[in-house]
Amino acid sequence: MNKSYTFADFINIIRQLRSENGCPWDREQTHESLKNCLIEEAYEVIEAVDNKDTENLCEELGDILLQVALHTVIAEEKKEFGIEEVIDGVSTKMIRRHPHVFGEAARALKEDGITSDTVVQNWEEIKKQEKKQQKASEGILRIPKALPATIRAEKVQRKAAKEGLDLEGYEQALKKVYEELEELKNSKENGGARDIEEEFGDLMFSVVNLSRFLQLNAENSLTNATNKFINRFVGIERLAESKSKRLSEMSDTELDALWGRVK
Numbered sequence: 346m347n348k349s350y351t352f353a354d355f356i357n358i359i360r361q362l363r364s365e366n367g368c369p370w371d372r373e374q375t376h377e378s379l380k381n382c383l384i385e386e387a388y389e390v391i392e393a394v395d396n397k398d399t400e401n402l403c404e405e406l407g408d409i410l411l412q413v414a415l416h417t418v419i420a421e422e423k424k425e426f427g428i429e430e431v432i433d434g435v436s437t438k439m440i441r442r443h444p445h446v447f448g449e450a451a452r453a454l455k456e457d458g459i460t461s462d463t464v465v466q467n468w469e470e471i472k473k474q475e476k477k478q479q480k481a482s483e484g485i486l487r488i489p490k491a492l493p494a495t496i497r498a499e500k501v502q503r504k505a506a507k508e509g510l511d512l513e514g515y516e517q518a519l520k521k522v523y524e525e526l527e528e529l530k531n532s533k534e535n536g537g538a539r540d541i542e543e544e545f546g547d548l549m550f551s552v553v554n555l556s557r558f559l560q561l562n563a564e565n566s567l568t569n570a571t572n573k574f575i576n577r578f579v580g581i582e583r584l585a586e587s588k589s590k591r592l593s594e595m596s597d598t599e600l601d602a603l604w605g606r607v608k
Contacts, residue, residue, distance in 0.1 A: 441475075521555075528544045532544040
């Protein structure tokens with residue numbers, strides 16, 4: 346019968362991998378060298394969720410846990426913090442940020458009919474208190490720059506909207522997209538490369554803002570559009586192969602005809 350490992354066993358396995366008699370690769374790793382690994386593993390978790398692949402999801406969550414353990418053991422070796430501090434810190438935070446579940450006020454809050462919207466509002470207010478945030482800009486500046494650009498843009502926009510800096514509705518947001526598109530066209534005709542890049546960025550920012558008013562997730566929408574393009578590309582390539590042709594050998598008219606067939 347296979348041994349069932351505990352969390353403590355797992356941390357000790359990582360400690361052994363990082364020891365003098367451990368694995369050369371694991372011993373070489375630093376917080377900096379592991380950054381891309383953590384990002385890649387997070388996206389693999391998302392893909393497993395999107396594919397509704399629960400078996401793979403279990404495996405990928407283990408890979409995320411591996412990254413957490415590696416970072417923690419590296420910090421432990423430097424006597425910065427250990428796994429106990431990580432667990433204690435996040436547990437304390439969860440209790441503090443859920444007064445409707447834990448503590449003396451829990452029953453009263455539940456009786457008031459707390460909703461998920463209220464939970465989010467309370468969460469943000471508690472975060473402000475934790476960070477001793479005095480200005481709204483402090484919250485915006487704390488949004489990680491390493492986030493995917495569309496996610497970061499949406500977070501910035503939502504925080505600004507809570508402070509009253511927002512468009513009135515979908516129509517204004519759509520109008521802003523057209524305005525930015527026109528400015529991009531003008532820059533292409535009259536401006537330099539820097540102006541074009543700036544206006545293109547403004548256009549993308551305004552499109553993300555439009556997604557908020559449409560109650561859409563811009564990152565998911567772009568991912569879905571990319572997947573749709575890939576599927577259609579694979580489709581037209583197969584059609585071309587059925588004619589014993591390569592896509593690069595076909596005329597624009599032929600490609601348009603194939604594209605129309607796979608849409």
